[in-house]
Amino acid sequence: MxxxxxxxxxxxxxxxxxxxxxxxxxxxxxGEDPPHSQEKDRDQWGVDYPDCAGTAQSPINIDTTKTIFSPQLRPIQLSGYSLPANEKLKLRNNGHTVLLELPESLAITGGYAQQYRAMQLHLHWGSPSGPGSEHTVNGRRFAVEIHVVHYNTKYDSFKEAMVHSDGLAVLGAFLEVGPRENPYYQEIIQHLYKIQREGEAVLVPGFNIAGLLPANLKFYFHYNGSLTTPPCYQTVKWTVFNQTMLLSRDQMSTLVKTLKNDDNKPLQNNYRLAQDLHGRRVLASFQTTFFLAKHVPSGRDGSDAEDNSSSSFxxxxxxxxxxxxxxxxxxxxxxxxxxxxxxxxxxxxxxxxxxxxxxxxxxxxxx
Ligand SMILES: [Zn+2]
Missing domain, CATH: 1.20.5 (Single alpha-helices involved in coiled-coils or other helix-helix interfaces)
Incomplete structure (x- = not known):
C-alpha cells in the first residue's frame, strides 16, 4: 500500500x-530575440511604404485566450497541389528568402469565401541560435514558418489583386525540429547549395506541394492582415495552421546556414516582429478555450504515428x-x-x- x-x-x-x-x-x-541585421531597415519601412506603418499589419502574436471560435470556418481545401516531376519549378534566392514559384494550376478551393490561385511560397527562419517564425502563438516563436501566397481569381494578376482588400490569401504553417528527414521539404532543401548568392535560381522537379503544409487543414487561425515585407499591403486574409510540421536537425541546419543575403552575409532571422492588433479579431476554426495547450509538432503520414498522434488543442x-x-x-x-x-x-x-x-x-x- x-x-x-x-x-x-x-x-x-x-x-x-x-x-x-x-x-x-x-x-x-x-522572449524577444536580440536585434538582427535587418531589423533596423524594418523600422524604416514606413517611410517609403506607408502601409508598413498601418493598423492591420502582419505578422501578429496569436493569443489563444482571445481567439474567437467560428464554426463556419470550414477546412481549407487545396486543388492541383500535386505536381508531376516533369513540371519544373523555379527556386530562387531573392536575398530575403528562398522562394518557389508556383504554377497557376494550384488553388484554394475551400475554406475561403472566394477562390484563390497560388503564386509562390517562401520560408522565414531564424539562426543556429534561435527560432524565426513570423507569427507567434501565445508568445512562442517557432523555428520556421512557411507562407504559400495566393491571389483572388476574380483579379487578372497578382499585381492587380494585391491592392484590393480581398486580393490575397496566405497559408502559413510552423516547422520545428523532429526525429526524421522531411521528404517534402527535402525537395527544396537539397537544392539550396546551388542558390547560395542573392539572385541565383535553379529549376527543381515538381512534387506534391501540399506535403509542405500540415496534413490537418481543419484547425487554423484566421485574420485580416498584410504582407510582412514592403509594400506591406493590408490585403491579406491570413490562415495560420495549428498543426506544426517537422524537419530533421540536418535539414534545419542546412536551411538556416546555406543562403546569403544581399550583403553576402548569412541570410538569417528573415522574420518581422509581431505587429499590434489594433482591435482586430482573430478567429479560430476550433475551440481553443478551457486551457492552454502546448503546440504539438506533427508529421503528416501514418509512419510518424508516435510523434504526430494529434495536433494541439x-x-x-x-x-x-x-x-x-x-x-x-x-x-x-x-x-x-x-x-x-x-x-x-x-x-x-x-x-x-x-x-x-x-x-x-x-x-x-x-x-
Ligand atoms: Zn512571408
Whole structure:
C-alpha cells in the first residue's frame, strides 16, 4: 500500500515537473530575440511604404485566450497541389528568402469565401541560435514558418489583386525540429547549395506541394492582415495552421546556414516582429478555450504515428487534461487519506502508550 502511494506521488511530481519545464521552454522561445541585421531597415519601412506603418499589419502574436471560435470556418481545401516531376519549378534566392514559384494550376478551393490561385511560397527562419517564425502563438516563436501566397481569381494578376482588400490569401504553417528527414521539404532543401548568392535560381522537379503544409487543414487561425515585407499591403486574409510540421536537425541546419543575403552575409532571422492588433479579431476554426495547450509538432503520414498522434488543442487534449485533473485529485485525496490514517494511528499509539504507562503506574501503585 505504501508502495502504491509512493508511485502515485512520484507520478504526480513528475507531471508537475513536466508542466513547469514546458513553461520554461515556452518562455525561452517567446522572449524577444536580440536585434538582427535587418531589423533596423524594418523600422524604416514606413517611410517609403506607408502601409508598413498601418493598423492591420502582419505578422501578429496569436493569443489563444482571445481567439474567437467560428464554426463556419470550414477546412481549407487545396486543388492541383500535386505536381508531376516533369513540371519544373523555379527556386530562387531573392536575398530575403528562398522562394518557389508556383504554377497557376494550384488553388484554394475551400475554406475561403472566394477562390484563390497560388503564386509562390517562401520560408522565414531564424539562426543556429534561435527560432524565426513570423507569427507567434501565445508568445512562442517557432523555428520556421512557411507562407504559400495566393491571389483572388476574380483579379487578372497578382499585381492587380494585391491592392484590393480581398486580393490575397496566405497559408502559413510552423516547422520545428523532429526525429526524421522531411521528404517534402527535402525537395527544396537539397537544392539550396546551388542558390547560395542573392539572385541565383535553379529549376527543381515538381512534387506534391501540399506535403509542405500540415496534413490537418481543419484547425487554423484566421485574420485580416498584410504582407510582412514592403509594400506591406493590408490585403491579406491570413490562415495560420495549428498543426506544426517537422524537419530533421540536418535539414534545419542546412536551411538556416546555406543562403546569403544581399550583403553576402548569412541570410538569417528573415522574420518581422509581431505587429499590434489594433482591435482586430482573430478567429479560430476550433475551440481553443478551457486551457492552454502546448503546440504539438506533427508529421503528416501514418509512419510518424508516435510523434504526430494529434495536433494541439484537440478534444483529446481536453480529455487528457480532465484525466490529469482527476488523477491529481485522486492522488491528493489518497495522500490526505494516508496522512489522516497516520495521524489517527499516531493518536492511537499515544493512547495505547499512555494506557500502558498508566497501567504500569497503577500496577506500581497497587504493588
Ligand atoms: Zn512571408
Amino acid at each position: 505504501s508502495r502504491a502511494a509512493l508511485r502515485l506521488s512520484l507520478l504526480l511530481l513528475a507531471a508537475l515537473g513536466h508542466a513547469s519545464a514546458g513553461t520554461e521552454h515556452d518562455q525561452e522561445h517567446g 484537440h478534444a483529446g487534449d481536453v480529455l487528457a487534461v480532465l484525466f490529469g485533473l482527476l488523477f491529481a485529485i485522486t492522488a491528493l485525496s489518497f495522500l490526505v487519506y494516508i496522512y489522516k490514517h497516520r495521524s489517527r494511528n499516531a493518536r492511537l499509539d499515544l493512547l495505547t502508550k499512555s494506557k500502558v504507562i498508566y497501567t504500569a503506574a497503577t500496577a506500581e501503585n497497587t504493588a
